[in-house]
Amino acid sequence: MSTTLTTSAPATCWACSTALGESPLLCVACGKVQPTTSLDYFHAFALARKLQIDLPGLEREFHRLSRRLHPDRFARATPQEQEWSLAATALLNDAYRTLRDPIARVEYLLKLEGLEIGEEHAGVNKRADRQPPADLLEEVFELNMQLEEMRMTQKMGESDPSLQRDLKSARTKFETLLSEVDNDLATQGRAWDEGDAATRPAAAKAMAALLDRRRYLRNLVRDVNQVLGA
Amino acid sequence: MAYSDKVLDHYNNPRNVGALDKSSDEVGTGLVGAPECGDVMRLQIRVNPETQVIEEAKFRTFGCGSAIASSSLATEWVKGKTVDEALGIKNTDIVKELALPPVKIHCSVLAEDAIRAAIGDWKKKNHVSEAVEVAVAAK
Ligand code: FES
Ligand SMILES: [Zn+2]
Numbered sequence: 553m554s555t556t557l558t559t560s561a562p563a564t565c566w567a568c569s570t571a572l573g574e575s576p577l578l579c580v581a582c583g584k585v586q587p588t589t590s591l592d593y594f595h596a597f598a599l600a601r602k603l604q605i606d607l608p609g610l611e612r613e614f615h616r617l618s619r620r621l622h623p624d625r626f627a628r629a630t631p632q633e634q635e636w637s638l639a640a641t642a643l644l645n646d647a648y649r650t651l652r653d654p655i656a657r658v659e660y661l662l663k664l665e666g667l668e669i670g671e672e673h674a675g676v677n678k679r680a681d682r683q684p685p686a687d688l689l690e691e692v693f694e695l696n697m698q699l700e701e702m703r704m705t706q707k708m709g710e711s712d713p714s715l716q717r718d719l720k721s722a723r724t725k726f727e728t729l730l731s732e733v734d735n736d737l738a739t740q741g742r743a744w745d746e747g748d749a750a751t752r753p754a755a756a757k758a759m760a761a762l763l764d765r766r767r768y769l770r771n772l773v774r775d776v777n778q779v780l781g782a
Numbered sequence: 783m784a785y786s787d788k789v790l791d792h793y794n795n796p797r798n799v800g801a802l803d804k805s806s807d808e809v810g811t812g813l814v815g816a817p818e819c820g821d822v823m824r825l826q827i828r829v830n831p832e833t834q835v836i837e838e839a840k841f842r843t844f845g846c847g848s849a850i851a852s853s854s855l856a857t858e859w860v861k862g863k864t865v866d867e868a869l870g871i872k873n874t875d876i877v878k879e880l881a882l883p884p885v886k887i888h889c890s891v892l893a894e895d896a897i898r899a900a901i902g903d904w905k906k907k908n909h910v911s912e913a914v915e916v917a918v919a920a921k
Contacts, residue, residue: 682817683895689813692822696844767820 574598575613577640578620585621585629585636592664593647603658603741605651614648655766658737658759661744667760682764692768695722695776702779716780723776730769737762785847786881792851797858800840802826810904812896818888821845823853825896827860827868829904834864841896848886852876852893865901 564571570581575598577586594601597613621644626637650656683689702719705712737759744755785793801824802809808831813824821844828838839857843850855876860868873887873894882890 684815684817686813689815689822692815693813693824693842693844696822697842764817767817768815768822769820771820 575617577617577644583620585626585633585640587636588639588643591643593643593650593660594664596643596647597651599651601661601664602745603654603661604745605657607652610648610652614644617644654734654737655763658741659763662756662760662763665756667756682761684765684768688765688768692772695719695726695772698722699775699779706779719776719780723773723780726769726772726776730766730773733762733766733769737766785851788880789847789851789882792854792880793847796841796850796854798840798854798861799842801842802828802838802840807831807907808904810900810902810907812899812901812903814892814895814899816845816849816888816892819845821849821889821892823849823892823896825853825856825893825900827865827900827904829865829908831908834866836860836863836865836868845892846886846889848880848882848889849892851880852882852890853896855879856893856897860897865904868897869901871897 565579565582565584566586567584568579568582570579572579572586574580576591576595577588578584579586588596592601597610597617599605618641621637621640623634623637623641626634629637650660684692698715698719702712702715705715740755740758740762744752744759747755802811804811804826806828808828809826810829811824811826813822815822823841823843823845825841826839827836829835830837839860841853841857843853852873856871859871859875863871871894873890876882876890876893877887880890
């Protein structure tokens, strides 16, 4: 895997040749919008590919850049620049939505690093190794059965206090598991940020496994909340 | 997302929903999850010990429409096949039959995983796994 970790977007403004330091989307010297090809979300905000992010800073930067890149400001520019401002605005929105969400941020980083989360998961974690422990699967399955029973009961306008109690304690349990996973993700995220080429693959692999586990827990917590009326 | 007619048909009218007796020697149970989305599926088969033909299959899927359709179709397909024939069912066959879009491929993979897990469980219960490993090793 030779995904480069350093920022390597075109480093100068197409119009005035000033170095594009602060944001690759916009030239600080002449104010011209820049082409967005090959920019990833971290690049768009001139951030290093790291997981700990200053959120208030990200939000400020998002609003500042959004204003400056707004297509209205390019109404009299060349068609090429109008197109770029649209593309830059779209990229900025996607980048902001992804980076401000800690889970989406990790998923995106792993994807950039070549650990596909979706199909053709050819990364470090082989599909057969991605099955959760059998007891977690059993529990997830059982709870789903109970949820369905609860939905039926509710549909018939009845109530089942003992089932309700079971679901409530299951919710507490799975919420706890979910926050444990989130803590572990934060720990691995720090390991990634502070690591180097030698230690980062282990952190990435651990995060991919945590995300796999997290999806089951997240679904359950969501469904239990829905059935119990949050 | 627009589901194909075949997906809708299985989704609205799923075949073979239910459970088989997990403790029976003739029954193999596969419980699998899709790490991509957190959906879970249980597929069970009842195998005739004389002929090794799968005579009954049941499923329960907690997941998306494509996963429900894939498992419903899988139970239809395994029925009447021997366990070894059933192992030949590939997720790509399911994708083709149901016209699943690329983002739904993992739902069909889940069904293939469930078939394999159910057959694996049955083989383990009936001590037939060794024979297969020998056959593979002899190739
Ligand atoms: S979306 Fe996960 S199995 Fe279909
Ligand atoms: Zn410039």
